[in-house]
Amino acid sequence: MNITIKQVRAFLAIANNHSFAEACATMHLSQPALSIAIKNLEEEVGGKLFVRSTRTLALTPEGDTFLPVAQRLLNEWDSALQDLNNHFSLNRGRLAIAAMPSFANSLLPEFLKSFRDQHPKINITIHDVIAEDAVEMVRAGKVELALTFENEPSSDLTFTPLFTDHFIVALTPKHALASKQNITWQAIANEPFIALQPPSNIRKMIQQSIAEQQLDLNIEFESNHLATIGQMVASGIGISIVPAICRTLFQAQGVQCRRLIEPSLSRNIGIITRKRYPLSSAAQAFFTLLESNSYSQQTPKI
Amino acid sequence: MNITIKQVRAFLAIANNHSFAEACATMHLSQPALSIAIKNLEEEVGGKLFVRSTRTLALTPEGDTFLPVAQRLLNEWDSALQDLNNHFSLNRGRLAIAAMPSFANSLLPEFLKSFRDQHPKINITIHDVIAEDAVEMVRAGKVELALTFENEPSSDLTFTPLFTDHFIVALTPKHALASKQNITWQAIANEPFIALQPPSNIRKMIQQSIAEQQLDLNIEFESNHLATIGQMVASGIGISIVPAICRTLFQAQGVQCRRLIEPSLSRNIGIITRKRYPLSSAAQAFFTLLESNSYSQQTPKI
DNA sequence: CGATCTTACGGGATTCGTAAACATA
DNA sequence: TATGTTTACGAATCCCGTAAGATCG
Numbered sequence: 247m248n249i250t251i252k253q254v255r256a257f258l259a260i261a262n263n264h265s266f267a268e269a270c271a272t273m274h275l276s277q278p279a280l281s282i283a284i285k286n287l288e289e290e291v292g293g294k295l296f297v298r299s300t301r302t303l304a305l306t307p308e309g310d311t312f313l314p315v316a317q318r319l320l321n322e323w324d325s326a327l328q329d330l331n332n333h334f335s336l337n338r339g340r341l342a343i344a345a346m347p348s349f350a351n352s353l354l355p356e357f358l359k360s361f362r363d364q365h366p367k368i369n370i371t372i373h374d375v376i377a378e379d380a381v382e383m384v385r386a387g388k389v390e391l392a393l394t395f396e397n398e399p400s401s402d403l404t405f406t407p408l409f410t411d412h413f414i415v416a417l418t419p420k421h422a423l424a425s426k427q428n429i430t431w432q433a434i435a436n437e438p439f440i441a442l443q444p445p446s447n448i449r450k451m452i453q454q455s456i457a458e459q460q461l462d463l464n465i466e467f468e469s470n471h472l473a474t475i476g477q478m479v480a481s482g483i484g485i486s487i488v489p490a491i492c493r494t495l496f497q498a499q500g501v502q503c504r505r506l507i508e509p510s511l512s513r514n515i516g517i518i519t520r521k522r523y524p525l526s527s528a529a530q531a532f533f534t535l536l537e538s539n540s541y542s543q544q545t546p547k548i
Numbered sequence: 549m550n551i552t553i554k555q556v557r558a559f560l561a562i563a564n565n566h567s568f569a570e571a572c573a574t575m576h577l578s579q580p581a582l583s584i585a586i587k588n589l590e591e592e593v594g595g596k597l598f599v600r601s602t603r604t605l606a607l608t609p610e611g612d613t614f615l616p617v618a619q620r621l622l623n624e625w626d627s628a629l630q631d632l633n634n635h636f637s638l639n640r641g642r643l644a645i646a647a648m649p650s651f652a653n654s655l656l657p658e659f660l661k662s663f664r665d666q667h668p669k670i671n672i673t674i675h676d677v678i679a680e681d682a683v684e685m686v687r688a689g690k691v692e693l694a695l696t697f698e699n700e701p702s703s704d705l706t707f708t709p710l711f712t713d714h715f716i717v718a719l720t721p722k723h724a725l726a727s728k729q730n731i732t733w734q735a736i737a738n739e740p741f742i743a744l745q746p747p748s749n750i751r752k753m754i755q756q757s758i759a760e761q762q763l764d765l766n767i768e769f770e771s772n773h774l775a776t777i778g779q780m781v782a783s784g785i786g787i788s789i790v791p792a793i794c795r796t797l798f799q800a801q802g803v804q805c806r807r808l809i810e811p812s813l814s815r816n817i818g819i820i821t822r823k824r825y826p827l828s829s830a831a832q833a834f835f836t837l838l839e840s841n842s843y844s845q846q847t848p849k850i
Numbered sequence: 851c852g853a854t855c856t857t858a859c860g861g862g863a864t865t866c867g868t869a870a871a872c873a874t875a
Numbered sequence: 876t877a878t879g880t881t882t883a884c885g886a887a888t889c890c891c892g893t894a895a896g897a898t899c900g
Contacts, residue, residue, distance in 0.1 A: 249629055251553055266855060276892050281856055283890090291629060293636030297826045300854040300899045307692070307828035308635045315628045322624065326617045327551055327593060333610045334595030390609070524599045526609035569879060578867050583881055585865090602874045602879045 251323065253287040254316050256280055257295060261313050264303055334527050336365040341528040344373040344380035345393040348448065349515065351472060352491040354393065361535055368528045377447045384518050390529035393536070395447065396514040407516040408536060413452070415504045416476065416496050417485040428507045431459055438466040438484035440475050452487050455511050476501050491515070553625065555589040556618050558582055559597060563615050566605055636829050638667040643830040646675040646682035647695040650750065651817065653774060654793040656695065659841070663834055670830045679749045686820050692831035695838075697749065698816040709818040710838060715754070717806040718778065718798050719787040730809045733761055740768040740786035742777050754789050757813050778803050793817070 259269035259280075266280050273280060288294055295309035305313060332338035345354050350372060358370060373380065373389060380392035384403060396405050415429045423429055423437070435456070441463070442449045456463050466484055469475050475486050476499040488496060493503050517536060519525065525533060561571035561582075568582050575582060590596055597611035607615060634640035647656050652674060660672065675682065675691055682694035686705060698707050717731045728735075737758070743765070744751045758765050768786055771777050777788050778801040790798060795805050819838060821827065827835060 247626075247629055247633065249553070251551070267853090277855070278857080278893085279891055285856085291632045291636060293829060294826070298855065300852090300897085302824065302899085303855090304825065306826045307831070308632065311635065312628075312632050315631075319625055319628055323621055324549075326614075326621055327549055329617075330593045330610065330614050331549065333613065334593060522604065523606070524596070524608045527595060529609070567879080568881095579880070580868085580882080581866055587881085600880065602872085602877095604875085605879090 247290055249287060249290050251320070253283050253290075255320060256283045257287060257309075258313070258316055258320060260284065260296065260303070261305060261309070266298070266303070332367075336527055336531060337367050339367070339526065339528040340369045340371070341526070341532060342371040342373070342389040343391050343393065343529075343532065344375055344383045344389045346377040346380055346395070346447070347374055348472060348489045348492055349393045350374040351495055352489075352493075357532075357536060357539070360539070361532055364535075365528070365531060376445060378445065381518055384520055387520070387523075390519065390525055391533060392518040394515070394518060396516060402521050404519050404521050405514075405516050406519070406533075406537070407514045409515060410512050411515045412490045413448075413487050413506050413511040414490045414493060415485060415506050416479045416488050416501045417504065418480055418482040418500070419502050420482060421485065421502075423485070423504070426504060428505045430508045431456065431461055431506070432508070434485065434487065434506075435461040435463060437464060439463050440467040440469070440478045440484040440486040441465045442472070442475065443468045443470050446470075448487075448489065451511060451513065455509075473499075487511070489513075549592055551589060551592050553622070555585050555592075557622060558585045559589060559611075560615070560618050560622060562586065562598065562605070563607060563611070563618075568600070568605070634669075638829055638833060639669050641669070641828065641830040642671045642673070643828070643834060644673040644675070644691040645693050645695065645831075645834065646677055646685045646691045648679040648682055648697070648749070649676055650774060650791045650794055651695045652676040653797055654791075659834075659838060662841070663837055666837075667830065667833060678747060680747065683820055686822055689822070689825075692821070692827055693835060694820040696817070696820055698818060704823050706821050706823050707816075707818050708821070708835075708839070709816045711817060712814050713817045714792045715750075715789050715808050715813040716792045716795060717787060717808050718781045718790045718803045719806065720782055720784045720802070721804050722784060723787065723804075728806060730807045732810045733758065733763055733808070734810070736787065736789065736808075737763040737765060739766065741765050742769040742771070742780045742786040742788040743767045744774070744777065745770045745772050748772075750789075750791065753813060753815065757811075775801075789813070791815075 256269065256273055256275070259272045260266055263269045263272065266277055266284075270277055270280055275283075284296065293308055294306050295312065297304050297306055329338060351374075354372070358372070361368070362370070371389075373383060375383070377394040377397070380389075380394045381397070381403065383389045384392045385400075395411070396407060399405070415423070415434065417423055423433060426433075441452070444450070453463065467478055469478065472488060472492055473495065475488065476492075476496045478484060479486050479496070480500045487506060488503075490503070496503060517533060519533070558571065558575055558577070561574045562568055565571045565574065568579055568586075572579055572582055577585075586598065595610055596608050597614065599606050599608055631640060653676075656674070660674070663670070664672070673691075675685060677685070679696040679699070682691075682696045683699070683705065685691045686694045687702075697713070698709060701707070717736065743754070746752070755765065769780055771780065774790060774794055775797065777790065778798045780786060781788050781798070782802045789808060790805075792805075798805060819835060821835070
C-alpha cells in the first residue's frame with residue numbers, strides 16, 4: 247500500500263469543504279489533480295471514500311469513519327515534524343550541561359542569561375557538581391557538555407580550552423598580609439588556612455603545590471562550598487586560596503583578593519564533550535556562545 | 549514543509565539498520581536514492597538527522613529524539629490505512645440493522661448465520677423493533693437498513709422488495725376448524741381471537757381487513773409477542789392470524805397453520821434503505837445476500 | 851443548460867539506478 | 876586499501892495543468 251501524505255491531505259480538504267472544487271484552493275491544486283489523487287487513494291485502500299455526482303458530494307460510511315482518523319494522523323504528522331524543525335531552529339529543545347562549582351558560581355550565570363536571551367524556548371538544566379562527576383556525566387551522555395578544568399586527555403572525550411584561570415589568595419581587609427599586592431606560599435603556610443573539603447580538585451591542586459615546595463599548610467577549617475569559605479575568610483578566622491573566576495563572589499562577601507606568587511598556580515578551564523557524538527543544535531549554540539565570549543572572560547590578574 | 553512518508557520510512561530503515569547500505573534492501577532502493585531521500589528530508593526539517601562517515605553511522609541528538617516519534621507515526625499511519633482497507637474488504641467493520649419482530653424471529657437468523665460464515669470479522673447489531681421504529685432508525689441513520697414490510701413510498705427512503713408474505717390462521721390441532729385446509733374470515737370472526745397489541749402493524753392489517761368485510765373480531769386476549777400468542781393458541785384458548793414467515797416458530801409450539809381465504813391477506817417484505825446515502829461495504833454485502841437468497845425464502849403457501 | 855466531476859494528453863518536475871568520485875578507518 | 880557514502884547524469888516515472896468530455900440537477 248503506497249499512500250502519500252498529500253493524498254490524505256486532499257481527502258481531508260475535500261471532506262471539510264464538501265467539494266472538490268473548493269478543496270482545490272486549499273490544496274493549491276487543479277480539479278483534475280485532486281480527482282486523480284482521490285481516485286488513486288481509493289484504489290489503494292480498496293474502496294470509495296466519497297460518493298459524488300455533479301451536484302452532491304458525500305462521504306461513504308467508510309470515508310466517514312476514516313475522516314477523524316485521517317485528521318488525527320495529519321495533525322500528529324504535522325506537529326511531530328514541526329517539533330523536529332523547532333529543535334533545529336532552537337525554538338524548542340532541552341540543553342543539559344554540567345559545570346564544576348567554581349564555574350557554576352561565577353561565570354556561568356552570565357552565559358546562561360545571554361543564551362536564554364537568544365534562545366528563550368530552550369529548557370536548560372545545570373548540574374552543579376564537582377569536576378570529576380561533571381566529566382563522568384558527559385561520558386555517560388547525561389549531559390552534552392561540561393564546563394570544568396582540563397585534565398588528562400581521554401580517548402572518548404574532547405577538551406576545548408576557553409581560558410586560563412589563576413588562583414588567588416582570599417583574606418579579610420584587616421589581615422596583616424592585606425597590605426601586600428602579591429602573597430607567597432611561604433607567607434600562606436604560616437597562616438590559619440581554610441580549605442575546600444576533598445575530593446575537590448582545588449584542594450588537590452593546592453596540596454600538590456604545597457608539597458612540591460616542601461611546605462605545610464595549616465588547615466584549620468574545611469567546607470564543601472566556596473561561598474562558605476568566603477564567609478569564613480570574611481570573618482577573619484583564616485585565609486584561603488581560591489580560583490580567580492570567583493573573585494567577584496568573594497569581593498561581594500567583603501573578602502579581598504591578592505595575587506599568589508612563587509609560583510603562581512593556574513589551570514585551563516574549558517568545555518568537555520564526547521568524541522564521535524554530535525552536539526544537539528542547542529548544545530552547539532551554547533558551545534559557540536562560550537567560545538566566542540571566552541576572550542572577554544579572561545581571568546582578571548588583579 | 550513537504551515531507552513524504554517514504555522519506556520518514558527511509559529514516560527509520562537507516563536508523564534501525566545502522567547503515568544506509570543495509571537499509572537499501574528493506575526499502576528496495578539503491579544507495580544513492582536513499583542518500584538523496586535523507587538529504588532532502590534533512591533539508592526540509594532544517595538539520596542533520598545522521599552523522600555519517602564511511603565507517604560509522606550515528607543519529608544526531610535530534611534524530612535520536614525523532615526516532616521513536618517517527619516509529620509511532622508510521623505505525624499509526626500503517627494501521628489506520630490497514631484498518632480502512634479492512635473495512636472495505638470486510639475483514640473488519642460494524643453492521644447495524646433493524647428488523648420487525650416477525651422477521652427477526654423467523655428468517656433473519658439464517659441470513660445472519662450465512663453472513664457471519666462469509667464475513668466472520670464483521671460485528672453485527674440487530675435492533676428487533678416494530679416496523680415503524682425500524683423505518684425511523686434507518687431515517688435517523690442509526691441503522692443502515694431495515695427489514696420490514698412495504699409502506700407508503702417516502703422521499704428519503706427506498707424499499708427493495710424481497711418476497712410476499714401471506715397471513716395464515718394459527719390454531720390448536722384439536723380445534724374444530726383444524727379439519728379444514730382453508731379458513732375464511734367469516735369462520736374466524738366467530739372464534740375467540742388472540743391479537744397482537746397495538747401499535748403492531750399486523751394488528752392494524754387484520755383489523756382493517758375485518759372492517760372492510762364488515763365483520764367483527766372477537767378479541768379475547770392480547771400480547772406484544774408472537775411467541776406468546778403461539779403459546780396461547782397452543783393452549784386452545786383461541787385462534788390467531790399470523791405472518792406465514794413465522795410458521796416454523798408456531799409449529800414448534802404445537803400450533804397448526806391453515807390458509808386464510810376470502811380474501812387472502814399478504815404484504816410485501818423487503819429492505820428499507822436511505823436514498824442518496826451509500827451503504828457501507830458490510831451493509832452492501834448483507835443487502836446482496838438478502839436479495840440473492842430471497843427466492844428460496846418464498847413464503848410457503850402451506 | 852449550468853455547474854461539477856472525470857478522462858485525455860502534453861509538459862515538467864521529481865526520483866530512480868548506474869557509474870564514478872570521494873572519504874575514512 | 877577497502878568499505879561505505881555522496882555526487883553526476885541519463886532515463887523512467889509520476890504528477891500537474893489545460894482542454895475536452897460526461898453527468899446530474
